[in-house]
Amino acid sequence: MTETVAAIVAAHRAGTMTPAQTVARSYQRIRDHNDPAIFISLRDETDALAEAGRLTDPTLPLYGVPVAVKDNIDVKGLPTTAACPAFSYMPAQDSTVVARLRAAGAIIIGKTNLDQFATGLVGVRSPYGVPRNPVRDDLVPGGSSSGSAVAVSAGLVPLALGTDTAGSGRVPAMLNNIVGLKPSLGLISTAGVVPACRTLDCVSVFSLTVDDAMTALAVMAGPDSADPFSRDRPLGTVAAFPAKVKLGIPRSGQLIFFGDREFEKAYGEALKRWQALGVNLVEFDLEPFYETARLLYEGPWVAERYLVIRDLLASAPEAIHPVTREITAAGSRLTAADTFAALYRLQALRRTAERAFAQLEAIVLPTAPTVYSTAQVLANPVELNSRLGTYTNFVNLLDLCGLAIPAAMRPDGAPFGITLLAPAGRDAELAGIGRVFHADTGLPVGAKALPQPPLAAAPTDVDRDEIAIAVVGAHLSGMALNGELTALDARLLEEAATAPDYKLFALDTVPSKPGMLRIDAGTGASIKLELWAMSPKAFGTFVAAIPPPLSIGTIRLADGREAKGFIVEPAAINGAKDISAYGGWRAFVAGRT
Incomplete structure (x- = not known):
């Protein structure tokens, strides 16, 4: 059953439920539950359904929740x-x-x-x-x-x-x-x-x-500048x-x-x-906490x-x-x-x-x-x-x-x-x-005796003193520039993919590199990548050495997470080959050989 946030978002992205259907289900459940002391005020259902119907970006982390x-x-x-x-x-x-x-x-x-x-x-x-x-x-x-x-x-x-x-x-x-x-x-x-x-x-x-x-x-x-305690x-x-x-x-x-x-x-x-x-x-003294x-x-x-x-x-x-x-x-x-x-x-x-x-x-x-x-x-x-x-x-x-x-x-x-x-x-x-x-x-969740969903694989294992970086091209494992990462003691975290918001281009560089360009949400391809972790000092050294037309921006991943990663300046793709259909640099390179 699509009850958790994760399940609801997945159902919306897959098209098995729409945001409007999920919102309508909530209103129906409120009526069926019939406890007027839960809500002090309810939004007009028509307005909520209309807002749900206007959602167009399925990569949003709370899409229709x-x-x-x-x-x-x-x-x-x-x-x-x-x-x-x-x-x-x-x-x-x-x-x-x-x-x-x-x-x-x-x-x-x-x-x-x-x-x-x-x-x-x-x-x-x-x-x-x-x-x-x-x-x-x-x-x-x-x-x-x-x-x-x-x-x-x-x-x-x-x-x-x-x-x-x-x-x-x-x-x-x-x-x-x-x-x-x-x-x-x-x-x-x-x-x-x-x-x-x-x-x-x-x-x-x-x-x-x-x-x-x-x-x-x-x-x-x-x-938030509006909150002095932020x-x-x-x-x-x-x-x-x-x-x-x-x-x-x-x-x-x-x-x-x-x-x-x-x-x-x-x-x-x-x-x-x-x-x-x-x-x-390990035992500790709770008494000072009681005093507080x-x-x-x-x-x-x-x-x-x-x-x-x-x-x-x-x-x-x-x-x-x-x-x-x-x-x-x-x-x-x-x-x-x-x-x-x-x-x-x-x-x-x-x-x-x-x-x-x-x-x-x-x-x-x-x-x-x-x-x-x-x-x-x-x-x-x-x-x-x-x-x-x-x-x-x-x-x-x-x-x-x-x-x-x-x-x-x-x-x-x-x-x-x-x-x-x-x-x-x-x-x-x-x-x-x-x-x-x-x-x-193994406890059921909430009051409805619904089983807990299977525990998802742990997200990126990044230590508190590390920064994750997404690489899509020559820095991938086994590729020509991967040594630049390993020389800085970077470690591979996982393989992942972007949200379908990008295009990938083969740039005219030596060695060969791709350029990934962000476009309107949902109108591009999902590009395979690797996430690596490195220390802040190493990250600074690595970024300082990146030559134009590449730079580091924020990449949106398919599961809603974000990470710093390689993007290309829009001017550099003029005349470059669009290789988005390959779904990633590794597949494109394999297709050329």
């Missing part, structure tokens, strides 16, 4: 409410993340419910109702990104955006048996996102598989499972499960699974939440959910001295965390220590919400990236998940490790 967006993220044409009708406004433009999704071929279909002003991990603090947990309907759906997680789990959309300040992209993922990706701070722009704690907020991704989440992250990542950092490429992995686990007795023996057992089983995968588990977590709601960061709604608190306090009002109002009582004292302590805790990670790829923790029913949370809203954040509240304060992955089902049908955490910038490394663990569990 329906996406739901948490209703604290701006989508032009739909109101932004943050789950507070009195706060609602109509944005003049898309948020940066939504604009990038649209440019990648995604179709936005609606805005999802949330804990009001993204304050909560439970999903019950909204005047728009409580989305039913499709995995086990008595459990809370998780928050604050409740609607987004439920929409993916229930199969209404294959991809949804949340936000994550204290765990809102991870706790709902566990409770709905899906993947939740919490990127490094600043990797995705928050321009056009209603802030919760502006210094800690990030946009998160919900999907059925890790690979789907990374496809979306690659589309959205990148600096960072210009390379995302990196998801690599094959490393031969030697060290994962940190808390010292004996440090984990808290609030009496949930089944979750404690499930975590132990998850650690055995990691060991079976060849991972070395306490700073989030006991320290001055609650004042950031107060800043967002202070005018509304003053003018119409009854418009704010009573629990949200209670939490945020405390922010008005904090002093500047409180803030600086907390910042000093946080800096010390960050140094402690850095030492913990020095010899580790990541740490692995339960996503949450237990689960609660909606009735339990409504009866004890603050304490039980706080318990769900036991392993999430410290993450953004310590500038970590995170990946929440399903790990098991409790005998009573409650889902259990784990989260991988690492210092900012290691998003792709977490994905490379986490995708293998998730596949190894």
